[in-house]
Amino acid sequence: MMKAVPPESETLTVGAAARRLGIAAPTLRSWERRYGLSPSARSAGGHRRYNGEDLARLRAMMRLVDQGVPTAEAASEVRDRSYAGSSQLVTSATSAAHGPAKAAASGAAPPSRARRTPPSTQVDLFALANAMDAERLTHEVARSLDRYGAVEAWTSRLVPLLVDVGDQWERTGACVEIEHLASEAVAGGLRYHTRRTIQRNRPNETERPVVLACLERENHALPLLALAAALAERGVRIRTLGAATPVTSLSNAVRLIRPAAVFVWSSAPETADRAGLRTLARTRPAYSLVVGGPGWQGGGKPDGWVNSLADAVEALIRAVRPAG
Structure with a gap:
């Protein structure tokens, strides 16, 4: 059940703050230890807690990292800045918990x-x-x-x-x-x-298609629809399996379709099934595996991770038309 945004006076534990940011709690603790990005509020019992300004600072750092800035440099950039205008604990767009x-x-x-x-x-x-x-x-x-x-x-x-x-x-x-x-x-x-x-733009039937899917616990498939639309504009054959596709079902589809590429979307760490990806069927000829969404960022981005819709389109076009 979804909850309203907490009042300004409410603060968050490490685990709750990590969920709001869409990252793992150990990552947040590591940032505190290594880069000094410590929570600045305290609970009534004296325990350290994250407030809205802390979360705004961490989101700013995450945006810099996504743009290619080294983590230590991004932390240094945001650490001493004021984010006092962001006192509300607004959920990050990387969280799947808010609709x-x-x-x-x-x-x-x-x-x-x-x-x-x-x-x-x-x-x-x-x-x-x-x-x-x-x-x-x-x-x-x-x-x-x-x-x-x-x-x-x-x-x-x-x-x-x-x-x-x-x-x-x-x-x-x-x-x-x-x-x-x-x-x-x-x-x-x-x-x-x-x-x-x-x-209007009939795909070339001699080209191998691209399979688009979310894994079993991922119910948010709108980015797949956006990617399907962008690939259709470029005449790429697409097979959209959609949300909450079990790994076994995706594997069966891969065996049947023998695609040029498979794209898997994850909006939050709990839906980024890395172990499941490793069990996907292998085919001949081989396909490229491309993953997108902030869910894959926790614990290091896997091979084939893309950061935007434009990047996903480019990677998948390369897989379908390697000489293009």
């Missing part, structure tokens, strides 16, 4: 938390979501995909929408119906765009 919209948005470059005012030529998707106008919102999502292409629309229009409705829910503890409506509208628009694109 489908924010979990689906994870892994994208974090947009500004301030409400974005769309250019005059764009319809405000956030306003449509709050008006509960599902039909028009789905239409505008599809229109954005047609106008900008899947990668640009996902990054600049759809992820900001998902983050905004997730933030609204966290601030108010209400409006979960708006978050669900927005997620469904984005999913509907992405599926419609993919179908139309495949009809």
Whole structure:
């Protein structure tokens, strides 16, 4: 069951803070030991606790690391900065615990938390979501995909929408119906765009396809739909297995399909089944294994990890068309 964002006076233990950030608790303890990123609050009993400013500092560090900055350098960059304006314990977009919209948005470059005012030529998707106008919102999502292409629309229009409705829910503890409506509208628009694109741009049937899946405990599959739309635009054959696919089922599909690549999404560490990946069927010819999402970051990024939708598309295109 989802809970409202805690009040400013509430602080978090190491385990709770790690869950909010989407990382492992030992990683958080290591950062405290090695880089001095210690919790600054205390509970009534005198135990050290993380507050909203601490979490904002850690998120800033994680963004720098994702951009390629060495961990020690990123920690030094954020350690002495003030993040006092972030006293609310707002859940990171890398956490899967706060609804489908924010979990689906994870892994994208974090947009500004301030409400974005769309250019005059764009319809405000956030306003449509709050008006509960599902039909028009789905239409505008599809229109954005047609106008900008899947990668640009996902990054600049759809992820900001998902983050905004997730933030609204966290601030108010209400409006979960708006978050669900927005997620469904984005999913509907992405599926419609993919179908139309495949009809217009028939894939080359001689090329091996790409399989897209989430493993068994991962229920947030919107990034797979965005990736399917982007690959369809490039004429790549796709087989989307979707959310909560057991490893055995994915292995069976791989044996039958014999893809050029397999992409697996994880939004949180608890859904990143590294052991399961190692049991996936091997085929001849071999396929490339590409993984995406913040779930794979804990404990070191595995081979084949990509950091964005654009990077995922590039890696999968290389697997399908190695000489291209």
